[in-house]
Amino acid sequence: xxxxxxxxxxxxxxxxxxxxxxIAAFFLLRxxxxxxxxxxxxxxxxMPGVDIAQRQAELQEQLDEGMIAFSINTNxxxxxxxxxxxxxxxxxxxxxxxxxxxxxxxxxxxxxxxxKAIPAxxxxxxxxxxxxxxxxxxxxxxxxxxxxxxxxxxxxRSGAAITITVLS
Numbered sequence: 001x002x003x004x005x006x007x008x009x010x011x012x013x014x015x016x017x018x019x020x021x022x023i024a025a026f027f028l029l030r031x032x033x034x035x036x037x038x039x040x041x042x043x044x045x046x047m048p049g050v051d052i053a054q055r056q057a058e059l060q061e062q063l064d065e066g067m068i069a070f071s072i073n074t075n076x077x078x079x080x081x082x083x084x085x086x087x088x089x090x091x092x093x094x095x096x097x098x099x100x101x102x103x104x105x106x107x108x109x110x111x112x113x114x115x116k117a118i119p120a121x122x123x124x125x126x127x128x129x130x131x132x133x134x135x136x137x138x139x140x141x142x143x144x145x146x147x148x149x150x151x152x153x154x155x156x157r158s159g160a161a162i163t164i165t166v167l168s
């Protein structure tokens with residue numbers, strides 16, 4: 001009887017191995033036409049008449065405009081809910097855009113601080129929150145909204161996680 005059980009166990013193991021090999025082969029060899037096909041009519045290279053230096057300058061300008069540089073204290077401390085705290089908000093000189101900072105408490109989504117426009121090359125060392133907070137620690141997100149200097153049109157937004165501490 002023991003040899004019969006060993007024989008069935010061996011057959012079962014072989015069937016399991018064949019099943020695993022079959023599944024692996026299916027996934028490896030299945031039709032790969034789901035990807036993108038390259039256009040046969042496409043020519044590799046730069047289109048005739050395109051000024052490469054001008055194209056690079058345009059792309060760099062778009063890249064520069066889309067990037068928002070900023071600095072903030074990620075752990076500002078406030079002596080009380082109504083006192084100034086060390087936010088240390090900075091709009092670096094090389095940013096070349098105006099920024100408006102908004103701070104929201106993560107748990108409630110409540111806006112607790114909004115600056116006016118901060119010009120490039122400027123900073124706000126200390127500020128008072130727009131809402132009085134009870135003592136404690138608050139997980140928050142500071143959003144930096146960027147605007148073009150010349151017409152004050154909106155460019156985009158970037159954010160940073162911060163922890164606000166109110167001592168008393």
